[in-house]
Amino acid sequence: MAGDVVDLIMQDHREVERLFDELKDEPDKRPMLVPVLTTLLSAHSRAEESAVYPVAAAEADEADDVAHSQQEHVEADQLLEKLGKTDPTSGEFDKVLQNLIDAVTHHVEEEETKVLPGMRKNLSDERRAELGEAFAASRKEHLGDQPEDITREELLQQARNADVSGVASLGKEQLKKKLQEESEE
Template identity: 60%
Template sequence: MDSNVVDLIMNDHRELERIFDQLMNQPDKRPSLVPVMIALLTAHSRAEEAEVYPAASDAGGEDDVEHSQKEHLEADQLAAKVAETDFDSPDFPEALQKLIDAVKHHVEEEETSVLPGMREHLDAARLDELGQAFLRSRADHLGDMPEDITKAELEQQAANVGLSGASGMSKGELKSTLEDQAEE
């Protein structure tokens, strides 16, 4: 199995796009697919935030990482909205489309900036090492929903956006501050 972190991330992106297509074109599958999509999205995001973004930032991609982290914060908010909206509600298609549009935008940017930068600045051994760490972290978070985030994970998000003083904030304060950082 390929353990290059860039390839693993791109494989997840393709899987999310496949699920998005099913959600949009087969509304009857939404009750079973929405939780799967949100769980994969959340696990993928937490693994990137914990394992990949710090390495990408160290490799010279600080601005790209900060921007990507803000997009993750936005996606968490949009995913929570999708999760709380009834599938039969007239508001559901719009909530779902907003999440899909935000994630597709993020994927496009990540695949044109963060990931190529990692391929350029990190050697194959480091990319494989990060890939293994990404897989472990993602597996640890499978089944998580955005609201399951820990204070330590919030502190990592804060570090990824360059927010100082996070350790001195309560979990609620930090979560609120980070929600304000989300890309709009």
């Protein structure tokens, strides 16, 4: 049994924070750690987007916060892609890493003070356990994924989570661009 979805999400948050510290403190490990961070964050995001956010919006009365969180996921994906393409020995890497840390830290703080408490309050223990199973299964399925591996269906789910309408006919690249524009507003 996977456990309470809120606890699982928070465990991932702590692991990401640990990886951030290691990336900042041990530059020689960066070439090895960037793919680990990218894989974890990508799998975590896709699992939240598919298994958690729709339920949090519909059943836990968290639609506005979910839409905002989804936009932050789009921003994090962009920053992860940029980090992966940046030479880990360059000064630019530190800037991109800090931008990613700032964005993800902000997202985690909001999620842990708004969305997750709402889920604890408004969803039963059993429902959170069911979501924990779904989150863990989706996360496992997406381990190894990179931000650029996102599918059109996953982009459509992001659009639904972010309450972006009129995108069903868009192709993958158009959809990705529309979500990026929405996240910048």
